[in-house]
Amino acid sequence: xxxxxxxxxxxxxxxxxxxxxxxxxxxxxxxxxxxxxxxxxxxxxxxxxxxxxxxxxxxxxxxxxxxxxxxxxxxxxxxxxxxxxxxxxxxxxxxxxxxxxxxxxxxxxxxxxxxxxxxxxxxxxxxxxxxxxxxxxxxxxxxxxxxxxxxxxxxxxxxxxxxxxxxxxxxxxxxxxxxxxxxxxxxxxxxxxxxxxxxxxxxxxxxxxxxxxxxxxxxxxxxxxxxxxxxxxxxxxxxxxxxxxxxxxxxxxxxxxxxxxxxxxxxxxxxxxxxxxxxxxxxxxxxxxxxxxxxxxxxxxxxxxxxxxxxxxxxxxxxxxxxxxxxxxxxxxxxxxxxxxxxxxxxxxxxxxxxxxxxxxxxxxxxxxxxxxxxxxxxxxxxxxxxxxxxxxxxxxxxxxx
Numbered sequence: 001x002x003x004x005x006x007x008x009x010x011x012x013x014x015x016x017x018x019x020x021x022x023x024x025x026x027x028x029x030x031x032x033x034x035x036x037x038x039x040x041x042x043x044x045x046x047x048x049x050x051x052x053x054x055x056x057x058x059x060x061x062x063x064x065x066x067x068x069x070x071x072x073x074x075x076x077x078x079x080x081x082x083x084x085x086x087x088x089x090x091x092x093x094x095x096x097x098x099x100x101x102x103x104x105x106x107x108x109x110x111x112x113x114x115x116x117x118x119x120x121x122x123x124x125x126x127x128x129x130x131x132x133x134x135x136x137x138x139x140x141x142x143x144x145x146x147x148x149x150x151x152x153x154x155x156x157x158x159x160x161x162x163x164x165x166x167x168x169x170x171x172x173x174x175x176x177x178x179x180x181x182x183x184x185x186x187x188x189x190x191x192x193x194x195x196x197x198x199x200x201x202x203x204x205x206x207x208x209x210x211x212x213x214x215x216x217x218x219x220x221x222x223x224x225x226x227x228x229x230x231x232x233x234x235x236x237x238x239x240x241x242x243x244x245x246x247x248x249x250x251x252x253x254x255x256x257x258x259x260x261x262x263x264x265x266x267x268x269x270x271x272x273x274x275x276x277x278x279x280x281x282x283x284x285x286x287x288x289x290x291x292x293x294x295x296x297x298x299x300x301x302x303x304x305x306x307x308x309x310x311x312x313x314x315x316x317x318x319x320x321x322x323x324x325x326x327x328x329x330x331x332x333x334x335x336x337x338x339x340x341x342x343x344x345x346x347x348x349x350x351x352x353x354x355x356x357x358x359x360x361x362x363x364x365x366x367x368x369x370x371x372x373x374x375x376x377x378x379x380x381x382x383x384x385x386x387x388x389x390x391x392x393x394x395x396x397x398x399x400x401x402x
Contacts, residue, residue: 022069030126035258042261047103048227053167065135068094071154074147078185087208089144092137102265106228122254146194178203188301195351224382226293229337237280293383327395333385339378
C-alpha cells in the first residue's frame, strides 16, 4: 500500500537514542522551547527506579519527543494524509505528559487533567488553532485519539523501547516495525479504535507479554515500589507541615509549575534533613542515603489471604494506624504502596482485521495472551522503615495466627 506523506515543514531535527533523527516542525519547536515542556528534562521517566537500575535516568522530555515520532509513523500507516490532522496528533503526543508531578507516577495526581489545564491556560497562544483539537485528542474524543490513548499506542510503544534500553532488562524488545505497519484506524459502533492487519498477531502478543514482564521486573520491582512508597509518605508529610504548596496552588502560576520538578523536590528533602523537623527529616534521610524500607506484606489479585483482618484494614485505608497500635511502631514509618496500573488494561479491545471483520486478538486459538490476562499484576505492598522491621515482622506473624 502506498502511503502519501502530508507536506509538513520541518525546522529542526533532534537525535534520539531510540529512534535516531526526529524532525520537528516550527510549532512543535515553539512548544518544546516553552518552560512547561523544558521542565520535563528534570522529570525522570521512571521516578526513583534509578536507585535499583542505575541507567534509568532518562526523562519525560525524551519520551515525549519519541512518542510524537511514533504517533506520526502510526498515523501515516493508517492513511492520515491531512496536514492539519497529522500536526494536531503530533502535538498531542508531544504534550501528553506535561502534567506529570516530580518523579512521574510516584506522586498521586491525575496528570491527564493537569496536562489539559496547562494547555488551556498556558500554551493556548503558542498552539493557536491546534489547541482545542489537541485537547480533544488527549481526552479521547477525536478520531485520532486511539493513536495516543489505547492498549497499543505511541505512548506505550515508546516507553517500552526506552525503558528496556535504559534499565538494561531483556524485555521490551518488540517488533515495532511490524506493529506500526499493521496499525489501522477503524470505526467500531460510535467510536474509533485501532485495529491491526492480519499477520501481526505474533508481534502484538509479543508486545503485550513484554509489557507484562516489564511491569513485574521494573515498574513493580519491590525495591522501586518501596522507594516510591517512601517518597509518597515524605511528600504527604511535607504537605501537612506546609513545607510544599499543594499542586492546585502551584498551578496558579506558570513559573511555579515550571520550577516544580525532581530537582526542587530533592532540594526540599535535603533542606528537611538539616531542619529541626525530625519527622520529615528522618524519612528524607532514608531516601537521600538510599536506605530502602523493608517489605513485610504483599497482596496480589486473587490472593487467598485477602480475607484476613490485616487486609480488611488495608481496604479501609487505616492499616498504618492499625499496625501502629498493635505493633508499637510509629504510624509514619509504616508505608503502604498500591499498584494502580495494570499491565493489560483491556486486551479484549485489541482487534485483528480479517477479511473486513474485527476479530478480538484474545479469541485466537493460537494466542498465548489468554493465559496471562487473568493475572492482573498490580500488587499492594506494605513496608516499614528498616529500623522497625524485626519488631513489626514478629508482630504481623502473631496477628496472623490469632
